[in-house]
Each structure stands twice: as C-alpha cells, then as structure tokens.
Amino acid sequence: MIRLEFGSASVVGQVRSGNEDSVLVADGLAAVADGMGGHRAGEVASADAIDALADMEGNRSLDDLVRTVHWANRRISERASADPELRGMGTTVCAVGLVNFEDREQLAVVNVGDSRVYLLGAEGFRQLSEDHSLVESLVREGQITAEEAQSHPQRNVLTRALGVEPVVAVDAWLLRPLSGERILLCSDGLTNELDDERIAAVLGDGDPAELTAQRLAAEADAAGGRDNTSVVVIDIVDSDTADAPFEQRFDRLTTPSVDLSEEGEGPNTERVMAVIPTEATQLSDVAPAPEQPEPMTGDEDIAELAGASDEGDLAAAQAEAAAAGALAARWRTAAFVVAILGVIGLAVGAILFTAGRGWYVREGPDGQVALYRGTPVLWIDPVLVDESGAALEDLTEADAARVRRGRTFSEEATAREFIENIRATTTTTTSTTTTTTSTTTTVRPTTTAPPAGAPTTNAPPGQ
Numbered sequence: 058m059i060r061l062e063f064g065s066a067s068v069v070g071q072v073r074s075g076n077e078d079s080v081l082v083a084d085g086l087a088a089v090a091d092g093m094g095g096h097r098a099g100e101v102a103s104a105d106a107i108d109a110l111a112d113m114e115g116n117r118s119l120d121d122l123v124r125t126v127h128w129a130n131r132r133i134s135e136r137a138s139a140d141p142e143l144r145g146m147g148t149t150v151c152a153v154g155l156v157n158f159e160d161r162e163q164l165a166v167v168n169v170g171d172s173r174v175y176l177l178g179a180e181g182f183r184q185l186s187e188d189h190s191l192v193e194s195l196v197r198e199g200q201i202t203a204e205e206a207q208s209h210p211q212r213n214v215l216t217r218a219l220g221v222e223p224v225v226a227v228d229a230w231l232l233r234p235l236s237g238e239r240i241l242l243c244s245d246g247l248t249n250e251l252d253d254e255r256i257a258a259v260l261g262d263g264d265p266a267e268l269t270a271q272r273l274a275a276e277a278d279a280a281g282g283r284d285n286t287s288v289v290v291i292d293i294v295d296s297d298t299a300d301a302p303f304e305q306r307f308d309r310l311t312t313p314s315v316d317l318s319e320e321g322e323g324p325n326t327e328r329v330m331a332v333i334p335t336e337a338t339q340l341s342d343v344a345p346a347p348e349q350p351e352p353m354t355g356d357e358d359i360a361e362l363a364g365a366s367d368e369g370d371l372a373a374a375q376a377e378a379a380a381a382g383a384l385a386a387r388w389r390t391a392a393f394v395v396a397i398l399g400v401i402g403l404a405v406g407a408i409l410f411t412a413g414r415g416w417y418v419r420e421g422p423d424g425q426v427a428l429y430r431g432t433p434v435l436w437i438d439p440v441l442v443d444e445s446g447a448a449l450e451d452l453t454e455a456d457a458a459r460v461r462r463g464r465t466f467s468e469e470a471t472a473r474e475f476i477e478n479i480r481a482t483t484t485t486t487t488s489t490t491t492t493t494t495s496t497t498t499t500v501r502p503t504t505t506a507p508p509a510g511a512p513t514t515n516a517p518p519g520q
C-alpha cells in the first residue's frame with residue numbers, strides 16, 4: 058500500500074490582483090492548474106480543469122485520469138468559443154494520482170503546459186514533467202541554454218495548454234515511489250522566482266508537507282511575487298516498492314485511445330487519440346514532439362493584451378509568439394549568409410580593384426606587342442588599348458619571350474616606354490635584316506637561342 062501526505066499553498070503574489078491558479082488536494086490525487094486569458098477567463102479555465110479532476114471517483118485508473126484531462130480540455134475549449142468573455146482562455150494542468158496499473162498501486166503523473174512536477178529522493182532533485190513551452194523547445198533544439206531560458210523574454214509562451222484546441226496531447230508517466238521521497242507540483246510562479254537549487258533546499262529541510270508548501274509559496278512571494286504561485290507537496294510515507302534505480306521505477310506512457318463519446322455531450326464525439334512519443338523512458342533522452350502544435354501565449358502575454366479581448370488580436374499575438382522562435386533561427390541563418398556574402402563581396406571587390414588598375418603589355422590578338430589597360434586577375438582580362446606595337450616575330454627571342462609572359466606597369470608612360478624600347482630594338486634588327494641575314498644572327502643572344510631545327514634534347518654538349 059502506498060500512503061501519501063499532502064500539503065498545499067496558493068498565493069496571489071505582489072503584482073496580480075487575482076489568483077488564476079487553482080489547486081486540488083483530494084484523496085490520493087493532487088493537481089495544479091495555471092489559468093490564462095485574462096482575469097475571469099483564467100480563473101474559469103483553471104477551475105474547470107481542477108473541478109473535472111475533483112469529480113473523479115476515489116478508485117481510479119490511469120485511463121480515467123488521462124480521459125478526465127481530455128474531457129476538461131474539450132469542456133474548456135467549448136466554453137471559450139461559446140462565451141465572448143471567455144474567448145482565448147486556457148490553462149495548464151499537472152496532476153499526480155494514485156492509480157492501479159497492472160495489478161499494482163502506482164503514481165500516475167500527467168501534464169499539459171508549463172506547470173511542473175518534481176521528485177526529491179535519494180537520487181536527487183529532478184523534474185518529472187516536461188514543459189510545453191517555446192523556450193523548452195528552443196533548449197531541446199540546442200538554440201538556447203537552460204540558463205538563457207530562465208530569463209528569456211518569451212518564457213511564458215506555451216506550446217500546449219487545455220482549452221485551446223478541441224483535442225490536446227496529454228503527457229503521462231507512471232512512477233513507483235519510494236518511502237521518504239517527496240513530490241512537488243507547482244505553477245510557474247514558483248519556478249520563475251526560485252531556482253531549482255533553492256526549491257530543492259526548502260523541500261529537503263524536512264518540514265512537514267504543509268509547512269514546506271507554505272514556505273515555498275512565501276519565498277516566491279518575497280522574491281518578487283510577479284505571478285500567482287501555487288504549490289503542492291506530497292510525501293511518500295509508505296511504499297511497497299523494492300529499492301530500485303529511478304529509471305526502473307519511472308515510465309513514460311503512451312496513453313490509451315480516449316473515446317469521449319461516452320460523455321455524450323458537445324459536438325466533438327469522434328474517437329480521439331492522445332499522441333505521445335513512446336521511446337523516452339528517461340528524463341535525459343526525451344525526444345522532441347513529432348509535430349509542433351500551434352504555440353499560444355502564456356498568462357503574462359495575455360495580460361499585456363489587456364483590453365484586447367478580440368480574437369483577432371489574440372490570434373495575432375499567438376502567431377507573433379509562434380514566429381518568434383522560427384525568427385530567431387532564421388536570423389542566425391541570415392546573419393551567417395550575410396557574413397559569407399560579405400566575404401565574397403570583399404574578395405570580388407579586391408579582384409575588381411586590382412583588375413581595374415595598372416597597365417599591361419603582352420602579345421595582342423594579331424601577334425603584335427599590345428598595350429592593355431588593367432591587370433589580369435583570375436578570369437578577368439585587361440582591356441586592349443593599343444596594338445600598334447611591332448610584330449612578335451620581328452623581335453629578338455628574349456624580347457618576344459618577355460612579351461609572351463606579359464608585363465605589368467603601374468603607369469601608362471612606363472608601359473609605352475617599354476613598348477618603344479622593344480620597337481627600337483626590332484627596328485634596328487629589321488634594318489639590319491634587310492642588309493645581311495648573317496647580321497640578324499649576331500643580334501640574337503647566342504647563348505640562349507638554339508640553332509633552328511636543332512633537336513631539343515638535353516644531350517650534353519659534344520655528343
């Protein structure tokens with residue numbers, strides 16, 4: 058037999074005028090719900106979720122618990138669409154209940170939203186539930202760190218809540234608890250004011266559950282109390298579980314299909330399935346949800362929309378919140394692309410700058426010495442300016458080779474001077490050529506030029 062002791066506290070805080078949180082402590086069942094959607098709407102939504110759970114029979118199953126959360130979701134979403142004053146309302150809900158599963162007593166943990174369920178035991182302090190929030194998604198995707206999530210401006214944006222859609226996915230786990238362990242349920246009013254270390258310290262002080270709950274709520278209030286804070290502490294007084302590692306005692310579940318038609322009310326009587334990833338059995342290897350539900354704004358964001366009860370405004374705010382995460386990623390990509398383009402731009406600029414400067418002399422299209430404007434860089438050719446120079450075939454071998462290699466000048470005058478010098482040599486050569494052919498030979502540098510028709514081998518001289 059598992060025996061539990063409960064303690065709870067819920068405070069308005071120092072900023073809010075009303076308390077939109079609701080808390081349930083009943084026979085073997087505890088829950089916290091954090092309503093949103095503006096004053097009355099938030100209170101109605103969280104109270105609806107808690108009332109649905111409170112109406113459950115004492116001897117309950119996991120199936121019952123999950124079904125009840127589904128039912129509460131549908132009821133809240135129907136009320137929200139039927140009553141203009143309640144439009145846009147929603148709520149988180151987390152619950153821990155004693156259930157029978159496979160012929161043994163266990164604790165069922167269910168969650169939708171960013172209220173949390175923690176466990177303090179011999180193996181330390183850990184969060185059992187997973188937040189359905191934008192920042193949690195970003196942390197899972199590695200876009201921000203857990204520390205950045207703590208102070209992220211959109212940490213109140215939820216990706217899942219009751220009352221937003223006719224059907225919601227409900228996370229569910231089973232835990233075989235050990236005597237001496239403590240479970241904490243709380244709204245984000247606590248976790249936004251106190252860090253895990255402080256919460257664990259207060260939980261571990263050994264005060265009775267009721268006093269511990271009051272101390273936690275009071276500390277959150279003293280730390281700023283910017284939101285309603287609700288806390289339930291559950292002590293596992295007796296358990297029939299043999300001492301086993303946490304991983305063997307905690308299982309994530311695929312909840313059974315839920316047939317809401319038995320409830321017989323409302324237009325949504327089709328069979329619905331709770332979509333829950335099955336593979337994750339440890340907190341450390343949680344896979345991201347297979348599809349991202351439409352994110353919606355948390356209570357503070359709704360509060361910012363005060364007076365905007367219009368559904369269009371709310372939808373716009375929700376869309377904006379949804380876009381924020383994608384936008385952050387897109388910005389990163391854009392910044393990277395801009396950086397790359399910048400580097401490419403600089404390189405191209407440098408090439409064009411270089412290519413546009415200077416003067417260049419080389420063999421022209423018709424075999425003459427030609428003057429070009431610019432410098433050859435990569436694929437860019439200099440522009441032909443003047444090809445009135447001497448024909449290469451009239452040059453000495455040495456000059457012809459220099460021209461074929463090409464030569465760069467920074468000044469046009471120097472380039473033209475170079476061409477003139479070559480022409481002068483050629484002219485001398487040419488005039489000599491007209492008199493005697495032998496003279497031509499003497500003009501050639503005899504050491505470098507092999508005799509015409511000589512084999513171009515590397516054979517040593519004299520062979």
Ligand code: MN
Pocket residue numbers: 091244245246284285356
């Ligand atoms: Mn809250």
